[in-house]
Amino acid sequence: MRRSPLQRLVLLLVPALAAATMTAAAAPAATASETGTIAGTLTDNGAPVAGASVYLYATDDSYGDWAETDSNGRYTLSNVPAGEDAYLVSFQAAGHPEQYAFGKVNWDDADRISVVAGQRTTVDDALLPTGTISGRFTDSDGNGVYAWVRADGGNVSGGSTRTDSDGSYSLKVFPGSYRISFSYGENQQYAYGTTDHEQAEVFAVAAGQAVTVNDIKLQTGAIEGRVTDANGVAAADIEVQASGAGSGWTRTDESGDYRLDDLLPGTYKVDFSVPDGGRQYAHQSRTWHEATRFEVVGGETTRLDEQLLPTGSVAGRFVDRTGAGMANVQVSVSAVGYDDQGWASTDANGDFHVAGLFTGEYTVHFSKWGAIDQYAYGQVHAAQAERITVAAGQTSTVNDTALPVGDVRITARDAVTGAAVTDFWVNVKDWSGSSADGAVTITGLPVGTYPVSAGGDGYAFNDDAASVTVVAGAQVEVELSLRPLGRITTTVTDRATGAPAAGICVFPVREKSFNFPDGCRFRSDSQGEVTITVNDPDRYRLFALPDRSSPYGAQWVGTTGGTGSELAAKLLTVEAGATVAAPTVRLDRKGVVTGTVTTADGAPVRNGTVSIVGPDIGAGADLRYARVAADGTYRIDWLGPYRWPLLFKAEAHPYQWSGGLGNRYLGRTVAVQAGTTSTFDHTLRAGADLTVTVPSVTSGRIVVHNAVTGDRIGVVDGLVSTGVTLQVARPQFVKISCYCGDGMRWYGGDDFDSASPVLITGIGTKEIVFPAG
Structure with a gap:
């Protein structure tokens, strides 16, 4: 699991506090007999590096620690819970970008480190060579501007710093290509003089090279206006937000007036939020997509007045089964078909009032952790909720009563063997529990029918494992049938030597579902062995994806070696509870593909990418996209030496495989040669x-x-x-x-x-x- 930038930032800013907090939060606490030590030395060209921060991260985010190198560059991390391939170690030396053991420049490629109980694991490392990006950020008169400066190297972090009073800055970065951004106030711009990341200049930096990047702060503009209610009366305390080339936020004053200053030039959409109520976009739109775009010009003020849509309110009382008002129940009033939502809490008498709701239909949800989760009137599912009409200037009354409750006791059996399963967990709506003695009992569930989701150690997650109908004042028994996981085993080796290859990511791919995972669950161990679990019985192929820094190339796993074709990969049939032995993964050295991507008229493309897999729609998996540079050139350097179809995309053109087709199986294949560079140019076809x-x-x-x-x-x-x-x-x-x-x-x-x-x-x-x- 990839650690988020925010999590790393917390550790960097407050190392001592982070170490104490993370260690205390480790789960579960480990005894001395279950822990080991990580220790080592950090050097720079052979000389010890003193005062460097050393961070220990568990790959599953369950544990972390921190240490500092002494005058000899040495550090020690003690009482680390034992685990195989369980940790990453990073080094942060003053004036040097963060790097990971061993000699890696990002989280994804970092070596996974094992800790053995009662033993010391040595993690020595040396600072990688760097180059320098420096310059000045000034206004149009040449005066220095305070700003955060960041070097964005895609998968390689170039770090950040702040300009001084003269606008000067300097950053050490690893060799690579970077875009430079300057952030000040709510604004961010890129060198040279653009707010568009894709239009930013790309700066190549070699080891020992000094690159100068100066830039001038863009001249900003403003948006101002007056907000009135539906009757034309000045509306005070309305939140106003502009989003687009930059961003800005303010509130209207008593006269309904507002002004958003220091907005970067470009287009914006502006929204207006009523306190505790709805949000609308100029002019009088309920959705972002229907909103009008407004142009902001540097040195000028754009006038934007807005009249709020008519509003009404919802009020009522929430009581228990005896008719007594229930306090501190959260009430959410959600518009049907829109994102608008108002909320309130019930008072000591169970009363609530939500104002500022635009006219239309709404649903009302009542919730209190561990006690209440229902919709008006007396429903447990949103789809069954009553539609409440809100009219202009009127209050709709919604009174409701807490549903009666019952209990559910859940047991489970193995779907293949029929044996009782003792270690499993369940979710029933917003209630959850884990088994302690082969059963899970959930109490206080409102009456109604619910799907039960469940999973367990060695068993597949099932989002709809059963259905349960809760009966008031009774305990209902439910027995689940849990499907055991299927397993695929293989060994990863170097094709040339036959030696085991550790730390290689191998993942299963079902037919017609080729995507890269977000992170990697399955990596080969020190003997090259890896066991892959799959939730669903089906046919699978294996894909091996070495880290970027690895000398090996990616491959589909074939019967006797790697291939660039999914159809040529070995197809494995995996049954629930069964283990299938896959062919040995024989890794070859990677090669490089470069070329130029152009439009039909021969011009370089804009905002282009090249890869071997379709667009990611999830949480940001590492898809190994290669960006097409401003001159139309690209470079892919992580593929194995086989024939691969490549996927191209650019502005005003569709995704298309090499040859201009939409079918990967029919795409023209590109030959990759181990250790050398191949060339493939592509002219994009219109779609x-x-x-x-x-x-x-x-x-x-x-x-x-x-x-x-x-x-x-x-x-x-x-x-x-x-x-x-x-x-x-x-x-x-x-x-x-x-x-x-x-x-x-x-x-x-x-x-x-x-x-x-x-x-x-x-x-x-x-x-x-x-x-x-």
């Missing part, structure tokens, strides 16, 4: 316009998949109820899904397999409308 509409859904995400391979080859967010348009490579058959507010939906079916294929030909615009509901 066909596809417009997708999902009635009765405000905002959503449309994902277009190739119907044969399952690859994502198009993604667009927007106001899907009025239709969103994207370009798709042609010709091809596609299937379309919508990540809508009510979950994931497929056009013409319930899942990928049953969804209706849609032919994209490029003749006019293809229009698809999802069925209503």
